[in-house]
Amino acid sequence: xxxxxxxxxxFRTLVDGNFFHAMTTARQLPEFSRFISSMxxxxxxxxxxxxxxxxxxxxxxxxxxxxxxxxxxIYRNRxxxxxYYVERFPSFDTPRKTEYIFKYYGFCFPLADRxxxxxxxxxxxxxxxxxxxxxxxxxxxxxxxxxSSGIAANVFRQxxxxxxxxxxxxxxxxxxxxxxxxxxxxxxxxAIPREALQYLGDGLDMIQM
Numbered sequence: 001x002x003x004x005x006x007x008x009x010x011f012r013t014l015v016d017g018n019f020f021h022a023m024t025t026a027r028q029l030p031e032f033s034r035f036i037s038s039m040x041x042x043x044x045x046x047x048x049x050x051x052x053x054x055x056x057x058x059x060x061x062x063x064x065x066x067x068x069x070x071x072x073x074i075y076r077n078r079x080x081x082x083x084y085y086v087e088r089f090p091s092f093d094t095p096r097k098t099e100y101i102f103k104y105y106g107f108c109f110p111l112a113d114r115x116x117x118x119x120x121x122x123x124x125x126x127x128x129x130x131x132x133x134x135x136x137x138x139x140x141x142x143x144x145x146x147x148s149s150g151i152a153a154n155v156f157r158q159x160x161x162x163x164x165x166x167x168x169x170x171x172x173x174x175x176x177x178x179x180x181x182x183x184x185x186x187x188x189x190x191a192i193p194r195e196a197l198q199y200l201g202d203g204l205d206m207i208q209m
Contacts, residue, residue: 030078050074050108050115050135050144053174054166056085057196058148059187059203061160062100063089066184067192067200072166073174074108081108083117086174088182104129115144127152133166136195142168145199162206165196 056072059065072085082105089100106119106129117131133146144166151159169178185192187203 050110051076051081052171053169053178054144055169055181055193057165057167057192057200058162059200059206060089060184061150061158061162061206063092063184065187065203067187067189067197067203068184069192070182071174071178075173081110082106083108083119084174085119086179086182088179090183102127115146117148131164133164141193141195143193143195143199144168160206162203163200165193165199167193167196 051074054072054074056070058068058070060068068087068089070085070087072083074081074083076082084103084105087100087102087104088098091097091099101123103122104119105122106117109116109118113134115131115133115135117129117133119129121127121129127150129148129150131146131148133144136143136145146164146166147161148164149159149161187197187200
């Protein structure tokens with residue numbers, strides 16, 4: 001088998017299932033960009049509608065019963081759309097102190113009035129997430145509602161599936177002021193948009209294995 005004669009580090013990566021390095025490398029390859037763009041019919045008008053900065057809301061799988069507010073950004077990179085988002089978990093004992101930070105990087109595929117996403121966590125490199133969202137076009141505040149599923153790279157992190165609400169905030173890329181607002185919120189916090197909370201419900205339908 002040719003794979004047995006491959007570079008030792010590459011072989012070890014394949015055996016361990018550590019595919020995050022491969023995904024990081026693929027994101028930077030112009031050949032991969034052309035491959036992805038050839039799969040999708042270009043729709044610049046739709047891209048202009050969805051690109052920009054969003055507040056992202058979901059019930060937390062770490063802090064049960066609390067709503068996680070993260071910052072989500074969609075942007076065009078050459079021929080296709082990419083996204084990244086940042087999660088910040090404050091300490092229970094010292095709320096001003098950050099306990100966990102997660103950063104996700106991935107691709108966006110707008111198809112048939114839906115937005116499909118695939119990304120990986122870039123700090124600990126231990127999770128893949130997938131999402132599908134639909135725009136709420138009847139609402140001038142520009143929400144997208146959908147479902148996100150996360151698959152961990154090891155048995156210490158449970159896979160999950162949960163509802164996610166994206167609230168459009170404006171064009172551009174994430175800035176420092178957006179990151180300062182990231183936190184975990186009580187579900188009764190009035191700062192959570194009513195439309196987002198109505199969609200998320202009580203969080204009891206989150207699936208964890």
